[in-house]
Amino acid sequence: MRILHTSDWHIGRSFHGHSTLDALRGVLDVLVEQVSEHRIDVVVLAGDVFDSAAPAAACYSLLSDTLVKLSDAGARVIVTSGNHDSAARLGFQSALLRPGISVVTDPASVGAPVTIDDADGPVHFYAIPYLEPAIVRHRWEGVELRSQAQTLGHVMGIVRDDLAERGGRSVVVSHCFTAGVEATPGVEREIRQGGLDVVPVSVFDGPDYVALGHIHGRQTLTDRVRYAGAPLHYSFGEGDKPRGSWLVDLDAAGLASVEWLALPVPRPLVTLRGTLDELLGDPRFAEHEQSWVCAQYTDPTPQLDPMRRLQHRFTHCATVMHAPIGAVADDGRDYAGRVRAARDDVELVDAFLAHVRAGEGASADEVTLMREVVDARTLTEATA
Structure with a gap:
């Protein structure tokens, strides 16, 4: 069985005041082409489908259109919710979708897999929606659920018990912050502050593959536990991180191989540094004139109207920072x-x-x- 692991589409997110819908639509169309080209059997989307709990109408249209295209390309689709999503709103349209597209947002369903058969037998997909401990702890009385680690630990116990009865291969889809990941400052907003919600990798022992979401850059925690990252760059802090998804092959024994499928970057992100005159005229910056630009000008004093002047050269200059060279350390006085x-x-x-x-x-x-x-x-x- 061939599985495509994607996550964190963040439909509706803006980039420094600019809509990303058209760029995301183009990238997702390429993902659909990859599904057809590589004969993917199942696409799993590991949460943060939308960027907010109340997305605009155009966001729903993009999601529905893409899910239908994935289905037309021959894939089953399994979607679960992340901490940015409203589980109720995301789950509302699940009953309206065609067969073969499963949107899992109900915590009560965590032990009931979506089972898909191939030539080697059944594969059980356990989609775990984002679970806020304070909201779901009443579902399992007598169990202490004060953190993500405790909550996912309990849920994975339910998954393993169910799998022990069913037998066969399994895939878990979850949205969380797992120990050992390298987060991008200012990009991945932790589900809650502090370390209570860091989930040990050992929580996910058992399944043949674990498809995680929440971290925007691809990361491999173990051969069988991975983050795919977001399909678009949503911050200059992500500019050097590749975009794509994981192509996962299961054989009769379980996990056979994992391969990275790259997605195109509609407009590169770059941070440029120099004096304002250098940024405005130096030929070495010419290759970035059509990129998204974060400009850091190093003049000793603030310059007049730098954004307007820079946008004459860099049409897509999104942010300007005054970063003087040799600035004196702050003496603590205002x-x-x-x-x-x-x-x-x-x-x-x-x-x-x-x-x-x-x-x-x-x-x-x-x-x-x-x-x-x-x-x-x-x-x-x-x-x-």
């Missing part, structure tokens, strides 16, 4: 504190310069010039 500490006009101007120059106050030459101006003014006032 601008008001520096002003209060000034003993004369020269120190007052120096406080202002430190404020606008990321901590770098007046140079020795500037101090000399300011002293001359202040002394001249004082002399004028004295003789007036």
